Amino acid sequence: MFDPKSLLDQFLGGQGGPRGNQSGRGNQGNQGIGDFLRGAGGGAVAGSLAALLLGSKAGREIGGEALKLGGMAAVGALAYKAWRDWQAGNPPPAPQEAARQAATRMLPAPSGTPFNPSTESARQSLARSLLRAMIAATKADGHVDAQEQARIFAEMDRMALSSEDKAFVMDELRANLDVDAVARGATTPEQAAEIYAASLLAVTVDSAAERGYLAMLAARLGLDDALVAHLHGTVAAATGEKVPVAP
Template structure:
């Protein structure tokens, strides 16, 4: 069995033990090697492994590890929302580093009523669902994705889990039910927004639908949008596959 927290770290681009690069770096190399037949924008590996078009998570959020980063971003968005602050339209200069959520709040992984591992798997499933939001991944694309996962070295069990989730139909009822508290519902949405940049109607529609099903106020969603955007940077030229159209 794989370690759900390590898988989440890998998918968000954390350092791979025993290497000098990240999963994202390896996946980026794979895209360069296969640039004659690139993944379509929005395909699972391109999005989850950080090589898709748009922006990618960076900085302190990566250093924290996946679970703490998602919790920290959700907590920060919630605090700004409760304080009545206006969502920032761009990262502020000298912005303080992202911190993990306080241990005495329900945003901290140790407070998960269903256990850290189970909730982590829910977050991973949320990321996969978001990655699939812009359309069907056909057999050819799935084969390419499997190859990228092997190159990334996530492990055979984790690879099987990811590919099985990729093949599963969207089930928002089960996904939403996996979040047991208001804080977890906000973290689930934050993980989904971290995975994709809503550049298509399908992606924007999916995030809007998810926010509605999770019962998140529009103003709180706006704060998540601002907080996640501030944690991302533009993908360097040459590391992203060509768009589908």
């Protein structure tokens, strides 16, 4: 059975990742997405998958306090922090604030909130939406063309992925890039922020195509410009990168 949360936790690493679970996937420990993109650690299945999806792109590595949460919990924590700061009327973090914020204790999103649903079915639904958002973001600059898809599918056949995992990834890769489909995964404004945060983690925002895609996604999700700036700054703090200019 397809387990979106398990696949997402492996994709991002961390304490939320599966440890000796029934899917047969290995222990990824506290590694972040950057480790996976470089193929580091324990033959991580999702690491190989992430590297395939992003090709030669560098990817983003979750660090600081967010790394301690790991997996789906890290995405929720990042979106929750940006949301709280935005609602409090705080200014978005400047580039020089990134290192300080990365060392600030990252609070997990409270259980039972849209950032961290309390029921298993709701968590799985959100995880599916976050996975779809991340895969879509990797396609934004057009590097995952038909030839690249064929290579990815051939490599996937050699991975210890379940048939359901493979089917999900293949369907998402084959689908036309559809920002509206990604945006429909948000059932609340809070989840809209989380979907945007997940999308930011999947790209380096270093091309006009990526910036354009993120601008469209923010608009479709109905995100306030100030909230978008907070999300960019919070993700930059967690990845140790300069704050990219919000689209």
